[in-house]
Amino acid sequence: MATTLYDKIWQAHIISAQQTSATGEEGLIYIDRHLIHEVTTPQAFAGLDAKGRKVRCPQRTFATMDHSISTRSLAIDACGPTNKLQLQTLADNCEKHGIQLFPVGHQKQGIVHVMGPELGLIQPGMTVVCGDSHTATHGAFGALAFGIGTSQVEHVFATQTLKQSKAKSMKVQVNGSLPIGITAKDVILAIIGKIGHAGATGYVIEYTGEAISSLSMEERMTVCNMSIEAGAKAGLIAPDQTTFDYVQGREYAPKGDNWTQALAYWSTLKSDSDAVFDTVIELNANDITPQVTWGTNPGQVIGVNHPVPAPSDFSDPIDQDSAVKALKYMDLVPGQKLSDLAVNNVFIGSCTNGRIEDMRAAAAIAKHGKVAKGVTAIVVPGSVAVKQQAEAEQLDKIFIEAGFEWRLPGCSMCLGMNDDVLQAGDRCASTSNRNFEGRQGRGARTHLVSPAMAAAAALAGHFADVRDYQ
């Protein structure tokens, strides 16, 4: 029987005999890689300790500090005693359980979803979990990667497995090649705009098509990262030469004979040509324009030259109601042009857009001018490695000369668990992944965009079409 890439990875990781219930296929699956950070693990470690349990496979588990840390100082108490306690708890737990930790100040520290791939910890065909919804990022490698809760983190610690129900399959095919100025961020925002904020709930998405296979690994990570913003369990892209070239030679990648064997297996990881998906969605790359979210969920998105929609533009009464609430919170009126909308904050970074190619794309725009008066713009590299590479390319100088702040790596203003928090009424062009109410600060308004679009907004002081810079 023809199988999908998801079927193949699922089958390769089933431990217990599969049961099929009325609600679908269930099973106990093995977890190859467990990434952890300070926010979603303390209660899991405490749970283990309470029962006298151990971490079964510390060698499959890697930790970093990213959410609760300062982007101005390497001191772990820089964001106050509560954050410090959480960071110290992670360090203590990792030491106790023999888990490799890349703490603040370490050369390999970074946002968990930036650091993992950089080190070669993520490989095709793996199952990857983390107590973080953006674990979907790693599907870019053809790995089945998904976010889990803290109870499940504890379950993986103790057993290296998870009980799972098999999701439905969705193919999202993006045909043609991307026009100049259109990025991976625009692709994924356009996809979410098309299928909706919950359009892929209960599904694993496989992204295919010429526009996807021509993306770099970093671009693929941006696409898969936001699969959760369509509600998907995970996003996948079949591994190919681009994937293998990225992984080869990285610290934790297989070497020598192991590499040869791995490559032989990885080359089999693709959906059969006659595999049947539960749902198929198609987009034309040519139709995609620079995307900007206008509302309070990532599905509320439009092209930069489209007017802000009216509630009556939506047929579903729930969508109409959501639009009314979003317009009020975002202080927008239907018909408004985005280019008339002043921004006073710009955030470039996050697990969605904090990699070196994102830094380059933003710097390529930043060099055209200066940050507009009244705009605070920060650039937060996703890892120490990204920061060092950017500095080697003198991108930091471009940003600083243009009036951007060049910060230390971390999750930063994507969610503001440190002091990178917006104030009520602030309007931010952000390269992060969630425009929820209050996400970047209570009463603050977030518009999701690509790194180039964020940089363009910083220079203009309002949203601008990045294609005008090409």
Add this chain to the structure above:
Amino acid sequence: MNTQTTDAGINIHTGRIAPLNQANVDTDQIIPKQFLTAVTRSGYGKHLFHDWRYLDQHEQVLNPEFSLNKAEYQGASILLTRENFGCGSSREHAPWALDDYGFKIVIATSFADIFYGNCINNQLLPVQLKSNEIDQLFAAVAADPTVAVTVNLQEQSVTVNNLNFHFDIAEQHKTSLLKGLDAIGLTLELDAQITAFENNLPKWQTA
């Protein structure tokens, strides 16, 4: 409020509803990030829906417009809401906060996947009903804010007045909730199978 349980789990619960008539309620709304720096599982209830529930950052001034603050919904143990509840961040602090506030059950048109699993792991019962059934429940609570609702997990039913709705739940989730099982303990009983699986992995996967 009355909860009839087996040893540690949920079975039949009768309680009052607090309505939250909104779709796409994300976990950032359920429990904002500034409360995620704690290292314990308890104490999140007072911060539940912080931005909507309080007019100030210090949680001194209640927002009188917010549903949960209205007198008639005090003591409610069932949250009634709409589609895609619990979307966004995987933070388990969201079900911890709902549970700590006093909710035993969340009834919605649909749930986000990770949140749904987190509820199961915390003995918070997520009940998914059809859109028109949710409408009828909103109507019932609007007509009588103190109306008693009974949720029977064994029978997979929701009963209010003369209405009776069936809901689906995966067998493994139902069993887990009914018995209040230690999921890790159960999996550890399969230790020999896990070890056999590991022993069969090719060398490059164990390196």
